[in-house]
Amino acid sequence: MNESVIYLPEVDSTNLWAKHNLDKFGPIGAVYTTHQTAGRGRLGRSWLDAPHKGLYYTAVIRTDLVQPATLPLFASLAVCDALRERYRIDCQIKWPNDLLLNGKKIVGILTEGVADLETQLIKHVIVGTGINYLTDPSEFPEEIRQRAGSIRRYTLDSGVSRNAFIANYLNEFFSLYKNYKAASFMDEYRAHSNTIGKDVTINRSGQTSEGHVATIDNQGRLVLSSGETLSSGEVTKIRSTD
Numbered sequence: 432m433n434e435s436v437i438y439l440p441e442v443d444s445t446n447l448w449a450k451h452n453l454d455k456f457g458p459i460g461a462v463y464t465t466h467q468t469a470g471r472g473r474l475g476r477s478w479l480d481a482p483h484k485g486l487y488y489t490a491v492i493r494t495d496l497v498q499p500a501t502l503p504l505f506a507s508l509a510v511c512d513a514l515r516e517r518y519r520i521d522c523q524i525k526w527p528n529d530l531l532l533n534g535k536k537i538v539g540i541l542t543e544g545v546a547d548l549e550t551q552l553i554k555h556v557i558v559g560t561g562i563n564y565l566t567d568p569s570e571f572p573e574e575i576r577q578r579a580g581s582i583r584r585y586t587l588d589s590g591v592s593r594n595a596f597i598a599n600y601l602n603e604f605f606s607l608y609k610n611y612k613a614a615s616f617m618d619e620y621r622a623h624s625n626t627i628g629k630d631v632t633i634n635r636s637g638q639t640s641e642g643h644v645a646t647i648d649n650q651g652r653l654v655l656s657s658g659e660t661l662s663s664g665e666v667t668k669i670r671s672t673d
């Protein structure tokens with residue numbers, strides 16, 4: 432595979448940099464840093480920078496996307512698989528695309544499409560991933576300490592470079608991508624879900640609601656036992672129903 436991985440010692444946001452430098456990538460590529468000064472999160476939030484401890488990267492894919500709605504779910508599965516392969520980490524996925532380890536968030540993903548100005552079709556896909564890679568959990572700010580986790584104990588002294596991990600991720604992404612259109616990856620996604628079968632609180636544009644998650648369908652939507660389907664939002668609380 433012809434992949435290019437670019438390292439930047441410091442950048443505002445790897446997603447922004449990728450969007451402004453699309454011509455620097457081959458058909459598949461990534462840019463990464465360990466110091467982001469203006470990292471962007473989902474739902475208009477910012478993403479915390481832990482200088483030289485975090486791993487922040489953006490994969491750029493030039494492709495025709497058939498079903499962009501499931502891309503965030505797909506991207507989270509690719510990170511999950513790469514983490515298992517490289518570091519033997521067994522993650523769970525909180526819908527739609529947060530990776531958790533022992534109930535704490537270790538990875539956040541922000542996917543964005545870049546449209547062709549003439550056709551308005553998505554021409555490039557940008558998948559930004561932030562990993563609490565070497566962060567010491569005691570260094571998390573007080574307000575996120577309960578929710579944030581780190582993979583430090585797996586990555587420290589692992590002998591696996593960040594560059595090698597990202598190359599592995601790109602490989603995982605593209606081997607899964609072959610079956611993307613058929614949505615067959617959704618079975619594996621569901622097997623890693625910590626959301627299915629749980630009573631949850633969901634926040635959608637500031638409105639909270641509660642429900643029991645029956646499943647996540649092949650279009651990536653939460654299906655509640657009430658029959659309602661949700662294609663966007665954030666699961667803010669998960670209660671075990673055992």
Ligand code: BTN
Pocket residue numbers: 443444445446447467469470471472473474476478486487488489529538539540541559560561562
């Ligand atoms: C989330 O809110 O959970 C998503 C966080 C995504 C953060 C990553 S870090 C690399 C890439 N560059 C950014 O500015 N954001 C994403």
